[in-house]
Amino acid sequence: MFKNALATGAIIATVQAGKNDDDYEIAICRMQINSGTTVNPADTANNPGGFFSLRQKKDGSGILKIAGVGFNLSPETSHAFHIHAGPVDFTADPATTANVCATSGGHFNPDTTLHGAWDNDIADKHVGDLMQLWTDSLGKSVYAYETMYGNIVDSSDDYYVVGNAMTIHKLVDDEGLVDSDASRKGGSAGERIACCNIELSNSKRYNRIWEDLEELIEDELEESEDESTASSPSSSDTD
Ligand SMILES: [Cu+2]
Numbered sequence: 530m531f532k533n534a535l536a537t538g539a540i541i542a543t544v545q546a547g548k549n550d551d552d553y554e555i556a557i558c559r560m561q562i563n564s565g566t567t568v569n570p571a572d573t574a575n576n577p578g579g580f581f582s583l584r585q586k587k588d589g590s591g592i593l594k595i596a597g598v599g600f601n602l603s604p605e606t607s608h609a610f611h612i613h614a615g616p617v618d619f620t621a622d623p624a625t626t627a628n629v630c631a632t633s634g635g636h637f638n639p640d641t642t643l644h645g646a647w648d649n650d651i652a653d654k655h656v657g658d659l660m661q662l663w664t665d666s667l668g669k670s671v672y673a674y675e676t677m678y679g680n681i682v683d684s685s686d687d688y689y690v691v692g693n694a695m696t697i698h699k700l701v702d703d704e705g706l707v708d709s710d711a712s713r714k715g716g717s718a719g720e721r722i723a724c725c726n727i728e729l730s731n732s733k734r735y736n737r738i739w740e741d742l743e744e745l746i747e748d749e750l751e752e753s754e755d756e757s758t759a760s761s762p763s764s765s766d767t768d
Protein backbone atom coordinates (compact mmCIF):
# COMPACT_ATOMS: atom_id res chain seq x y z
CA MET A 530 0.00 0.00 0.00
CA PHE A 531 1.04 3.54 -0.59
CA LYS A 532 1.43 4.56 3.04
CA ASN A 533 3.59 1.55 3.79
CA ALA A 534 5.94 2.45 0.97
CA LEU A 535 7.41 5.12 3.23
CA ALA A 536 8.68 2.47 5.59
CA THR A 537 9.84 -0.29 3.28
CA GLY A 538 13.28 1.07 2.50
CA ALA A 539 12.93 -0.34 -0.99
CA ILE A 540 13.09 3.13 -2.43
CA ILE A 541 16.34 4.28 -0.87
CA ALA A 542 18.09 3.77 -4.18
CA THR A 543 16.28 6.68 -5.82
CA VAL A 544 19.40 8.66 -6.58
CA GLN A 545 19.25 12.24 -7.74
CA ALA A 546 15.61 12.70 -6.96
CA GLY A 547 14.22 15.68 -8.78
CA LYS A 548 16.60 15.43 -11.70
CA ASN A 549 14.44 13.01 -13.60
CA ASP A 550 11.10 14.27 -14.89
CA ASP A 551 9.77 10.74 -14.95
CA ASP A 552 10.12 10.42 -11.19
CA TYR A 553 7.13 12.65 -10.58
CA GLU A 554 3.41 12.58 -11.08
CA ILE A 555 1.90 15.98 -11.68
CA ALA A 556 -1.66 17.23 -11.52
CA ILE A 557 -3.08 20.64 -12.29
CA CYS A 558 -6.17 22.55 -11.23
CA ARG A 559 -7.28 25.65 -13.14
CA MET A 560 -9.75 27.81 -11.25
CA GLN A 561 -12.94 29.11 -12.82
CA ILE A 562 -15.29 31.60 -11.24
CA ASN A 563 -18.41 30.07 -9.76
CA SER A 564 -21.64 30.69 -11.62
CA GLY A 565 -23.90 32.89 -9.54
CA THR A 566 -21.19 34.11 -7.18
CA THR A 567 -21.70 37.57 -5.71
CA VAL A 568 -18.05 38.43 -6.42
CA ASN A 569 -17.91 40.55 -9.58
CA PRO A 570 -19.70 37.96 -11.70
CA ALA A 571 -19.87 40.23 -14.75
CA ASP A 572 -16.44 41.79 -14.31
CA THR A 573 -14.53 39.28 -16.37
CA ALA A 574 -11.25 41.17 -16.06
CA ASN A 575 -11.40 40.95 -12.29
CA ASN A 576 -12.93 37.57 -11.68
CA PRO A 577 -11.38 35.60 -8.86
CA GLY A 578 -9.27 32.79 -10.18
CA GLY A 579 -6.07 30.88 -9.84
CA PHE A 580 -3.90 28.08 -11.04
CA PHE A 581 -2.53 25.30 -8.90
CA SER A 582 -0.28 22.33 -9.46
CA LEU A 583 0.23 19.22 -7.36
CA ARG A 584 3.35 17.08 -7.45
CA GLN A 585 4.44 13.85 -5.83
CA LYS A 586 7.08 11.23 -6.46
CA LYS A 587 5.61 8.36 -8.39
CA ASP A 588 7.07 5.74 -6.05
CA GLY A 589 5.11 7.24 -3.16
CA SER A 590 8.28 8.04 -1.21
CA GLY A 591 7.54 11.74 -0.89
CA ILE A 592 4.60 13.72 0.35
CA LEU A 593 2.14 15.65 -1.78
CA LYS A 594 3.02 19.25 -2.58
CA ILE A 595 0.61 21.87 -3.83
CA ALA A 596 1.65 25.24 -5.18
CA GLY A 597 0.20 27.97 -7.31
CA VAL A 598 -1.36 31.40 -7.38
CA GLY A 599 -4.74 32.89 -6.63
CA PHE A 600 -5.77 36.30 -7.91
CA ASN A 601 -8.54 38.89 -7.81
CA LEU A 602 -9.26 37.86 -4.24
CA SER A 603 -10.02 40.09 -1.25
CA PRO A 604 -6.85 42.01 -0.32
CA GLU A 605 -4.88 41.43 2.87
CA THR A 606 -6.96 38.65 4.28
CA SER A 607 -7.27 34.95 3.76
CA HIS A 608 -9.68 32.80 1.82
CA ALA A 609 -10.71 29.31 2.87
CA PHE A 610 -9.29 26.75 0.45
CA HIS A 611 -10.32 23.10 0.38
CA ILE A 612 -10.40 19.93 -1.62
CA HIS A 613 -14.05 19.00 -2.11
CA ALA A 614 -15.25 15.49 -2.89
CA GLY A 615 -15.94 14.67 -6.50
CA PRO A 616 -15.47 16.81 -9.57
CA VAL A 617 -17.30 19.99 -10.51
CA ASP A 618 -19.57 19.45 -13.49
CA PHE A 619 -18.44 22.35 -15.64
CA THR A 620 -20.74 21.17 -18.41
CA ALA A 621 -23.69 22.30 -16.30
CA ASP A 622 -25.60 25.10 -18.00
CA PRO A 623 -24.66 28.39 -16.29
CA ALA A 624 -28.07 29.79 -17.20
CA THR A 625 -29.79 27.22 -15.04
CA THR A 626 -27.02 26.31 -12.60
CA ALA A 627 -26.69 29.02 -10.00
CA ASN A 628 -23.77 27.44 -8.17
CA VAL A 629 -21.73 25.22 -10.48
CA CYS A 630 -18.98 24.77 -7.85
CA ALA A 631 -21.59 23.05 -5.66
CA THR A 632 -21.87 20.23 -8.20
CA SER A 633 -18.82 19.02 -6.31
CA GLY A 634 -19.57 17.69 -2.83
CA GLY A 635 -18.55 18.68 0.68
CA HIS A 636 -14.99 18.64 1.96
CA PHE A 637 -12.97 15.62 0.87
CA ASN A 638 -13.15 13.66 4.10
CA PRO A 639 -12.40 9.94 3.77
CA ASP A 640 -11.85 9.61 7.53
CA THR A 641 -15.22 11.27 8.39
CA THR A 642 -13.55 13.60 10.88
CA LEU A 643 -14.62 17.12 11.84
CA HIS A 644 -13.33 20.17 10.00
CA GLY A 645 -10.19 21.77 11.43
CA ALA A 646 -7.09 23.82 10.82
CA TRP A 647 -4.80 22.72 7.99
CA ASP A 648 -1.94 22.10 10.41
CA ASN A 649 -3.96 19.91 12.77
CA ASP A 650 -3.31 16.22 12.97
CA ILE A 651 -5.52 14.22 10.63
CA ALA A 652 -7.78 13.19 13.53
CA ASP A 653 -8.87 16.83 13.83
CA LYS A 654 -9.28 17.94 10.24
CA HIS A 655 -10.44 16.74 6.85
CA VAL A 656 -7.96 15.50 4.27
CA GLY A 657 -9.44 18.32 2.17
CA ASP A 658 -8.61 21.03 4.71
CA LEU A 659 -5.82 22.91 2.97
CA MET A 660 -3.83 25.88 4.17
CA GLN A 661 -5.76 29.07 3.41
CA LEU A 662 -4.89 31.48 0.61
CA TRP A 663 -3.23 34.48 2.24
CA THR A 664 -3.54 37.56 0.03
CA ASP A 665 -1.43 40.66 -0.50
CA SER A 666 -2.71 44.21 -0.90
CA LEU A 667 -3.52 43.46 -4.55
CA GLY A 668 -5.62 40.41 -3.74
CA LYS A 669 -2.98 38.00 -5.00
CA SER A 670 -1.89 34.88 -3.21
CA VAL A 671 1.28 32.92 -3.81
CA TYR A 672 0.62 29.50 -2.41
CA ALA A 673 2.91 26.71 -1.33
CA TYR A 674 1.88 23.81 0.81
CA GLU A 675 2.79 20.23 1.51
CA THR A 676 0.80 17.51 3.18
CA MET A 677 1.22 13.88 4.11
CA TYR A 678 -2.56 13.46 3.85
CA GLY A 679 -3.29 13.17 0.17
CA ASN A 680 -1.80 11.53 -2.88
CA ILE A 681 -1.92 11.64 -6.67
CA VAL A 682 0.01 8.45 -7.41
CA ASP A 683 -2.06 5.58 -6.02
CA SER A 684 -5.66 5.57 -7.19
CA SER A 685 -6.51 2.74 -4.80
CA ASP A 686 -5.56 4.86 -1.76
CA ASP A 687 -8.32 6.48 0.30
CA TYR A 688 -6.46 9.80 0.13
CA TYR A 689 -6.18 9.88 -3.67
CA VAL A 690 -7.28 13.40 -4.63
CA VAL A 691 -7.29 13.28 -8.44
CA GLY A 692 -10.85 13.65 -9.69
CA ASN A 693 -11.82 15.85 -6.76
CA ALA A 694 -12.23 19.61 -6.86
CA MET A 695 -10.39 22.48 -5.20
CA THR A 696 -12.49 25.40 -4.04
CA ILE A 697 -11.77 28.98 -3.03
CA HIS A 698 -14.33 30.39 -0.62
CA LYS A 699 -15.33 34.00 -0.14
CA LEU A 700 -14.48 34.15 3.56
CA VAL A 701 -11.78 33.30 6.05
CA ASP A 702 -11.80 29.71 7.31
CA ASP A 703 -12.52 29.75 11.06
CA GLU A 704 -10.88 26.30 11.24
CA GLY A 705 -13.76 24.72 13.11
CA LEU A 706 -13.11 26.71 16.26
CA VAL A 707 -16.54 28.31 16.57
CA ASP A 708 -19.30 26.43 18.37
CA SER A 709 -21.62 25.99 15.40
CA ASP A 710 -22.42 23.34 12.81
CA ALA A 711 -21.22 25.62 10.00
CA SER A 712 -17.85 26.01 11.68
CA ARG A 713 -17.30 22.37 12.54
CA LYS A 714 -18.39 21.17 9.10
CA GLY A 715 -16.81 23.78 6.85
CA GLY A 716 -15.19 26.63 8.75
CA SER A 717 -18.06 29.07 8.04
CA ALA A 718 -16.19 29.87 4.84
CA GLY A 719 -19.07 31.39 2.92
CA GLU A 720 -19.89 30.87 -0.70
CA ARG A 721 -17.68 29.08 -3.20
CA ILE A 722 -16.30 31.83 -5.43
CA ALA A 723 -14.08 29.72 -7.69
CA CYS A 724 -13.35 26.05 -8.21
CA CYS A 725 -11.37 23.65 -10.36
CA ASN A 726 -10.94 19.93 -10.93
CA ILE A 727 -7.70 18.16 -10.07
CA GLU A 728 -6.50 16.41 -13.22
CA LEU A 729 -3.30 14.57 -14.02
CA SER A 730 -0.95 16.15 -16.54
CA ASN A 731 1.89 14.61 -18.49
CA SER A 732 3.44 17.87 -19.61
CA LYS A 733 7.13 17.86 -18.74
CA ARG A 734 7.08 21.64 -18.54
CA TYR A 735 5.51 21.45 -15.13
CA ASN A 736 8.54 19.65 -13.79
CA ARG A 737 10.70 22.64 -14.64
CA ILE A 738 8.23 24.99 -13.02
CA TRP A 739 8.25 22.72 -10.01
CA GLU A 740 11.99 23.07 -9.54
CA ASP A 741 11.29 26.71 -8.62
CA LEU A 742 8.18 25.87 -6.67
CA GLU A 743 10.11 23.46 -4.46
CA GLU A 744 12.28 26.37 -3.35
CA LEU A 745 9.22 28.49 -2.80
CA ILE A 746 7.62 25.84 -0.63
CA GLU A 747 10.75 25.56 1.49
CA ASP A 748 10.88 29.34 1.94
CA GLU A 749 7.20 29.56 2.83
CA LEU A 750 7.41 26.74 5.34
CA GLU A 751 10.49 28.28 6.96
CA GLU A 752 8.68 31.59 7.15
CA SER A 753 5.63 30.06 8.80
CA GLU A 754 7.88 28.25 11.26
CA ASP A 755 9.63 31.53 12.09
CA GLU A 756 6.27 33.18 12.66
CA SER A 757 5.03 30.46 14.95
CA THR A 758 8.28 30.66 16.93
CA ALA A 759 7.94 34.43 17.19
CA SER A 760 4.43 34.12 18.59
CA SER A 761 5.30 31.48 21.16
CA PRO A 762 3.43 31.73 24.46
CA SER A 763 6.30 33.39 26.35
CA SER A 764 4.88 36.81 25.52
CA SER A 765 2.07 38.28 27.59
CA ASP A 766 -1.40 37.66 26.22
CA THR A 767 -3.32 39.33 29.00
CA ASP A 768 -4.29 42.59 27.30
CU1 LIG B 1 -14.64 24.35 0.91
